Amino acid sequence: MLLEINNLSKGYLTKKAIKNISFSVKKGKIYGFLGPNGSGKTTTMKMVAGLLNPSSGQISIEGNKVGVKTKNVTAYMSTENFIYPYMKIRTVGKYYQDFYEDFNMERFEELIDFMDLKMDLRVSSLSSGMASKMKIAVTLSRDAKLIMLDEPLNGIDLVAREKILKSIVKCANENNTIIVSSHLVDEMEKILDEVIFLKNGELVLIGSAETVRGERGKSIVELYKEVYA
Numbered sequence: 001m002l003l004e005i006n007n008l009s010k011g012y013l014t015k016k017a018i019k020n021i022s023f024s025v026k027k028g029k030i031y032g033f034l035g036p037n038g039s040g041k042t043t044t045m046k047m048v049a050g051l052l053n054p055s056s057g058q059i060s061i062e063g064n065k066v067g068v069k070t071k072n073v074t075a076y077m078s079t080e081n082f083i084y085p086y087m088k089i090r091t092v093g094k095y096y097q098d099f100y101e102d103f104n105m106e107r108f109e110e111l112i113d114f115m116d117l118k119m120d121l122r123v124s125s126l127s128s129g130m131a132s133k134m135k136i137a138v139t140l141s142r143d144a145k146l147i148m149l150d151e152p153l154n155g156i157d158l159v160a161r162e163k164i165l166k167s168i169v170k171c172a173n174e175n176n177t178i179i180v181s182s183h184l185v186d187e188m189e190k191i192l193d194e195v196i197f198l199k200n201g202e203l204v205l206i207g208s209a210e211t212v213r214g215e216r217g218k219s220i221v222e223l224y225k226e227v228y229a
């Protein structure tokens with residue numbers, strides 16, 4: 001298993017955001033991390049990325065506890081803005097190249113072109129949708145074993161959403177795992193190999209999309225509506 005989570009809990013001052021969840025994630029798959037606002041997706045991803053400390057429980061990636069070693073193999077795209085606005089897209093790529101040994105500049109250039117952006121555009125001039133596409137491109141350009149995209153489809157128009165989904169599929173291979181959080185299950189369903197449903201900080205379901213559909217006789221979208229109704 002690439003990622004193993006055991007009895008993980010996280011409480012904020014006034015709120016228990018994650019309640020004793022355990023699951024593991026395989027190599028070479030695209031996972032949908034699904035659940036409505038506030039279900040705990042971001043909190044979990046940030047703990048896996050090493051940006052938040054768990055209140056209790058364990059997380060390991062390739063058998064290593066979250067730390068310097070695991071951060072080297074993990075790429076996380078946060079919903080927050082983390083790119084300097086004065087940079088041009090090309091500079092963002094160079095910055096990442098300096099920072100991450102696994103950064104693939106050629107792939108970045110291809111993805112930027114595929115996303116209908118230009119390397120010479122300045123970050124401060126991008127619309128929010130364009131900035132999201134750039135953040136996704138820069139994250140997917142790392143040859144990281146674990147790539148986590150937090151809500152990559154939020155606030156993006158239909159055509160761009162298709163491009164983002166296609167980019168995710170393009171960058172998926174047998175050596176990496178891509179976890180994508182979303183509540184736009186309808187559009188996500190077609191690219192997902194595996195699904196994880198989270199509700200109020202608890203794990204509701206984990207399994208291969210194919211098996212879930214076969215066993216329950218329902219699409220992931222239908223099941224999602226049922227679980228969160």
Ligand SMILES: Nc1ncnc2c1ncn2[C@@H]1O[C@H](COP(=O)(O)OP(=O)(O)OP(=O)(O)O)[C@@H](O)[C@H]1O
Nearest residue numbers: 012013015017035036037038039040041042043044
């Ligand atoms: N810094 C914080 N302080 C207090 N409570 C927090 C904090 N961050 C998140 N929470 C709470 O923890 C719960 C889980 O939030 P989280 O952001 O992980 O959910 P999410 O599934 O990613 O939702 P969304 O899709 O809205 O981002 C929510 O109830 C939220 O209000």
